[in-house]
Amino acid sequence: MVTPGTNELYVADPAAAEEIMRRCRDREFVQREMVYQVLDVFGPNVDSVNGKVWERHRRITVPPFNERISGCVWDEAGRQAKGALEVWLANSREETVRSTQNDCMKIALHVLTRAGFGVSYDFSGEGKTVNRSGRHKLTYRDALRTLLDNMVIVFFLRIAQQGGWPLWATWGRARKVLDAHAEFQDYMTEMMAEEKTRMQSGEKDRGNLMSVLVRSSEQAKLSGKIADDGAAGRNTFQGLTDEEVYGNMFIYNLAGHDTTANTIHIALTILAIHPEWQVWVAEEIDRVVGTGEEHNRVYEDVFPKLPRCLALMYETQRLYPSVPCLPRWTADTWQQISVGGTEIMIPPQTNVMVNSTALQTHPKYWGPDPLVFRPDRWTVNAQEHQQDEIDADGPHDWQSTSLLQPVPGSFVAWSAGPRICPGKKFSQVEFVSVIAMLFSNNSRVEVVREKDEMPEDAKRRVARVLAEAKTEIALKVPNAESIGMRWFRKVP
Structure with missing residues (x-):
C-alpha cells in the first residue's frame, strides 16, 4: 500500500x-x-x-515468567473466577448479567496485582491496601486501573509531553490520569526499594513479577559483565536501570x-x-x-x-x-x-x-x-x-x-x-x-x-x-x- x-x-x-x-x-x-x-x-x-x-x-525480563509465577497465576485466576461466578449466579436469579466484559477486566486486573506485585483483592473489591508511606491518595489497584482504562489518554499525554506541552495545563479526565501516573510511579518506587532491601538482607524473593525482575536485574549488575548498547562510547552493566524496571513492569x-x-x-x-x-x-x-x-x-x-x-x-x-x-x-x-x-x-x-x-x-x-x-x-x-x-x-x-x-x-x-x-x-x-x-x-x-x-x-x-x-x-x-x-x- x-x-x-x-x-x-x-x-x-x-x-x-x-x-x-x-x-x-x-x-x-x-x-x-x-x-x-x-x-x-x-x-x-x-x-x-x-x-x-x-x-x-530480553535476558532480564524473561526469567520472571517461571513456574512459580504460573502457579500463582493459576491460583489467583481460579479465586477470581470463583468470586465472579458467585456474583453471576446470584444476579441471574432476578436479572440479566450484562457486566461480563467489565467483570473479565476485573479478573485480569486482580490477577496482575497479585502476580505482578503481590497485592491481593477479592473479586468483590475488598483487599489489601498498600499505602506504606501514608501519602497515597489512590490504592495501588485504583491507580493501575485508571491507567489501564485510559490508555488512549496516557498515550496522548506522552505524545503531548514529547511535543513540549506543559502537563500542568491539564484538567478533567486527563488530570486524573496524570495523578494516577504519579501514584503508580510512587508505588513502584517503594516496592523496588523494599525488594532491594530484602535482597541485601538475604531474604528470599516474594514470588511475584516485580520481586523476581528486580532481583534478576540486580544479579545481572553484580555479575560485572559489560554490554555494548550500540550507542557510541556508551557501555552499561548487564542489568536494568530503575527507569527500565518501571517501564517493563508497566x-x-x-x-x-x-x-x-x-x-x-x-x-x-x-x-x-x-x-x-x-x-x-x-x-x-x-x-x-x-x-x-x-x-x-x-x-x-x-x-x-x-x-x-x-x-x-x-x-x-x-x-x-x-x-x-x-x-x-x-x-x-x-x-x-x-x-x-x-x-x-x-x-x-x-x-x-x-x-x-x-x-x-x-x-x-x-x-x-x-x-x-x-x-x-x-x-x-x-x-x-x-x-x-x-x-x-x-x-x-x-x-x-x-x-x-x-x-x-x-x-x-x-x-x-x-x-x-x-x-x-x-x-x-x-x-x-x-x-x-x-x-x-x-x-x-x-x-x-x-x-x-x-x-x-x-x-x-x-x-x-x-x-x-x-x-x-x-x-x-x-x-x-x-x-x-x-x-x-x-x-x-
Whole structure:
C-alpha cells in the first residue's frame, strides 16, 4: 500500500511471516521507534527497544515468567473466577448479567496485582491496601486501573509531553490520569526499594513479577559483565536501570490486561450461544478436576491435563486475535524475503504488517471451514488423557504438545520468533484456570433472548455484535453490554 507518508506491505504468507518475525535484529525487521516509544510510559521496555538494548532487556525480563509465577497465576485466576461466578449466579436469579466484559477486566486486573506485585483483592473489591508511606491518595489497584482504562489518554499525554506541552495545563479526565501516573510511579518506587532491601538482607524473593525482575536485574549488575548498547562510547552493566524496571513492569501489566480479559470475554460470549462446546469443555473439567468436594485444583496436577480448555483459547485467538496485525519496520535498509518461492526486495522506510487475521483464517492452512468456531480442530490428533509436560525451568514460549501444531507462521496469536510474547504461558494459565472454574460443578451460561426472539435469531444477533470487535489497546467488543447472559447450575 502506497501512502503519502510511509509505504506499507501486508503479509499473509506463513513462511514469510515466520521469516519476518525471526529476523528482528538490528538492521532487519525491527520495531519502529517512533511508534513504540509511546509505550515508554514509565521508561524504556522490552517492547519499545531494538538491537543490543533489546537483547539486554530480553535476558532480564524473561526469567520472571517461571513456574512459580504460573502457579500463582493459576491460583489467583481460579479465586477470581470463583468470586465472579458467585456474583453471576446470584444476579441471574432476578436479572440479566450484562457486566461480563467489565467483570473479565476485573479478573485480569486482580490477577496482575497479585502476580505482578503481590497485592491481593477479592473479586468483590475488598483487599489489601498498600499505602506504606501514608501519602497515597489512590490504592495501588485504583491507580493501575485508571491507567489501564485510559490508555488512549496516557498515550496522548506522552505524545503531548514529547511535543513540549506543559502537563500542568491539564484538567478533567486527563488530570486524573496524570495523578494516577504519579501514584503508580510512587508505588513502584517503594516496592523496588523494599525488594532491594530484602535482597541485601538475604531474604528470599516474594514470588511475584516485580520481586523476581528486580532481583534478576540486580544479579545481572553484580555479575560485572559489560554490554555494548550500540550507542557510541556508551557501555552499561548487564542489568536494568530503575527507569527500565518501571517501564517493563508497566508493559507487563499493559500487555497482560486487555488481551487476556477480552479473550476470556469473547470466549464466554461464544460459549453462551454454543452449549455443545460448554459440554465439551465441562466433560474434560469434570474428569480432571472432579466435582463437588472431591476436586483437585493443584496447578501441576491439573493444568497439563486440560487441552480442551486451552484449545478453546487458541480457537478464540485464531478468530479474534488480540492484535490483528503485527507491525515491523525496515528502517534504513533494504530487506529481502521469500514469498511463495519468489524473492522480493522491500525498500527502506517501509511498514511491514504481518496480517494475523488473514493468516489464521486462510483455507489453505485451516481447512474448508476456517471461519467456523470449532475448538476441537486443535485436538484432532490428541490422544485420550494425553497430557502436557511442565518443566520447572521450562521456556516462556511453552507450546502444548497435545494440541494441533499448525503450519509455522499460520498462527501468531502471541507473535513468533525471538520477540514472541514473554507472557504467553502466563495468559494461557490464566485463561484455562478461569474456564476450569466457571464450568465446573455443572455451571452453564446462556444468552438471554430478547422479546419474541428465537434461538437462532439470538445466535445471529450475538455474532453481529462480535463482528463489530475493533482494536483499541487490543481487540475489544463495543456494546458488549447489549448481550445479556444468564448463569445457572445444570441439573445432573
